[in-house]
Amino acid sequence: MTYPAILTIILTPVVLLGLATVLTWVERRLLGLWQDRHGPDRVGPGGMLQAVADGTKILFKQDWVPPFADRGVFVAAPAIGMMTVLLSFAAIPVTTRAGIAGDMNVGLLFILGMMGLGVYSVVLAGWSSNSKYALLGGMRAAAQMISYEVFMGLSLLGVVMMAGSFSLRDIVAAQAGLWFIVPQCLGFGVFMLAGIAETHRLPFDLPEGENELGAGFHTEYSGMKFGMFFISEYAGIVLVSCLVTTLYLGGWRGPWLPAGVWFALKTCCVVVFFILLRAGLPRPRYDQLMALGWKVLLPLSLFNVMATGTILMLRASL
Amino acid sequence: MHALALLAAGVTVTGAIMVITRRVAVHAVLYLVVTLLALSVVLVLLGASFAAMLEVIIYAGAIMVLFVFVIMMLNLGQPDSQREKEWLHPRAWLGPGILATIVCTELLYCATPLSGPVRLPLPITVHDVGLSLFSRYVLMVELVSFLLLAGLVTAFHIGRHREGGH
Numbered sequence: 303m304t305y306p307a308i309l310t311i312i313l314t315p316v317v318l319l320g321l322a323t324v325l326t327w328v329e330r331r332l333l334g335l336w337q338d339r340h341g342p343d344r345v346g347p348g349g350m351l352q353a354v355a356d357g358t359k360i361l362f363k364q365d366w367v368p369p370f371a372d373r374g375v376f377v378a379a380p381a382i383g384m385m386t387v388l389l390s391f392a393a394i395p396v397t398t399r400a401g402i403a404g405d406m407n408v409g410l411l412f413i414l415g416m417m418g419l420g421v422y423s424v425v426l427a428g429w430s431s432n433s434k435y436a437l438l439g440g441m442r443a444a445a446q447m448i449s450y451e452v453f454m455g456l457s458l459l460g461v462v463m464m465a466g467s468f469s470l471r472d473i474v475a476a477q478a479g480l481w482f483i484v485p486q487c488l489g490f491g492v493f494m495l496a497g498i499a500e501t502h503r504l505p506f507d508l509p510e511g512e513n514e515l516g517a518g519f520h521t522e523y524s525g526m527k528f529g530m531f532f533i534s535e536y537a538g539i540v541l542v543s544c545l546v547t548t549l550y551l552g553g554w555r556g557p558w559l560p561a562g563v564w565f566a567l568k569t570c571c572v573v574v575f576f577i578l579l580r581a582g583l584p585r586p587r588y589d590q591l592m593a594l595g596w597k598v599l600l601p602l603s604l605f606n607v608m609a610t611g612t613i614l615m616l617r618a619s620l
Numbered sequence: 621m622h623a624l625a626l627l628a629a630g631v632t633v634t635g636a637i638m639v640i641t642r643r644v645a646v647h648a649v650l651y652l653v654v655t656l657l658a659l660s661v662v663l664v665l666l667g668a669s670f671a672a673m674l675e676v677i678i679y680a681g682a683i684m685v686l687f688v689f690v691i692m693m694l695n696l697g698q699p700d701s702q703r704e705k706e707w708l709h710p711r712a713w714l715g716p717g718i719l720a721t722i723v724c725t726e727l728l729y730c731a732t733p734l735s736g737p738v739r740l741p742l743p744i745t746v747h748d749v750g751l752s753l754f755s756r757y758v759l760m761v762e763l764v765s766f767l768l769l770a771g772l773v774t775a776f777h778i779g780r781h782r783e784g785g786h
Contacts, residue, residue, distance in 0.1 A: 407745060411674070
């Protein structure tokens with residue numbers, strides 16, 4: 303292993319954690335803008351240091367484990383969430399050369415696997431807290447995330463079929479002529495919805511819906527353990543945005559500007575779109591969310607796989 | 621690479637032992653997840669990265685989550701842990717212990733140079749897996765899909781809301 307590779311591996315999580323922290327401020331400012339409020343604008347220029355202030359506060363809070371909790375699992379749960387999200391970034395290619403393992407021949411499956419393991423963080427947090435609201439939140443999270451993983455995987459099949467590879471770098475390379483968002487628009491829609499549900503973001507944040515569950519699975523968490531859930535949620539948004547950019551928006555491809563800048567620009571646009579969704583949409587009921595998944599998204603993604611396969615076969619036989 | 625494989629195999633075996641001896645059901649399931657993950661590392665090192673990823677996605681990421689889900693619904697407590705403890709008396713270890721020793725001896729024999737030189741297998745790509753599944757093993761694939769369909773229909777039948785409610 304070469305020296306720069308090791309440096310990349312060390313620097314990537316640091317940069318990502320920094321990004322996720324800044325994103326908490328960006329989100330609150332944008333929500334303020336769209337909802338005609340101020341948002342945090344007091345600490346530093348334009349409120350930019352708000353994230354630092356929040357971080358400092360949360361670090362100095364008492365790190366409390368409730369006496370009725372299952373201590374080991376309670377401590378491990380936020381760490382699992384953080385690790386799985388950060389590990390997923392390894393398979394994302396930023397440019398033709400930058401990135402840790404963008405060439406991995408099962409890159410996409412690796413990311414799906416890590417997202418699957420991320421469910422444990424929420425479920426175990428709910429179980430180990432040993433409290434009603436947390437347990438209900440954890441159970442909701444388990445059902446919701448497992449269901450939406452199915453549609454996420456199925457919606458990606460179209461992309462994989464068109465690119466003929468699970469490697470994310472090959473997938474970007476296959477989008478030389480046309481971004482996959484055009485031929486795979488159906489898959490793109492399903493993937494976006496599944497991505498929101500998978501990161502349990504508003505409007506699909508039923509596992510922590512405060513109007514009925516207190517704070518859901520992280521009700522009993524405080525201090526930096528809560529902070530880790532918070533930060534890994536934002537890192538999850540960045541991850542899904544990176545995936546959308548790589549799979550559907552042509553990755554680093556674009557005229558004039560350098561490859562890395564294009565990648566960052568596209569990812570930022572998707573992140574802002576995520577925040578806009580939060581600002582604009584109300585939360586559905588839990589059964590509506592599950593019904594949407596199994597009755598609408600599943601047939602849609604299956605249809606997408608069938609149509610893509612048929613067209614590819616017809617084109618090959620011509 | 622050999623050392624990495626041995627390390628992962630060691631974690632697999634230790635995890636499996638912990639699965640059997642834990643008294644709290646969720647802890648046992650978590651050790652099973654660790655076992656499966658370590659097993660997928662072994663698979664990657666053997667060149668079967670596709671199978672490894674399926675192991676992570678399907679077994680560790682989906683089936684085990686369902687296990688945890690069910691255990692959460694059952695709301696097990698102190699009496700259940702006590703009962704688990706009673707089941708694990710020394711005599712119950714005898715049979716499995718003998719069988720495990722035989723397997724371990726065989727494994728050790730294979731790992732030593734006595735059994736001849738070790739050949740590293742070629743990496744297996746997703747293409748290879750797909751081609752062999754849908755040409756050579758297509759009958760097996762169809763049979764398994766019948767089985768899955770039957771399971772699905774059964775689950776639907778059991779879970780169906782009946783008219784008049786019961």
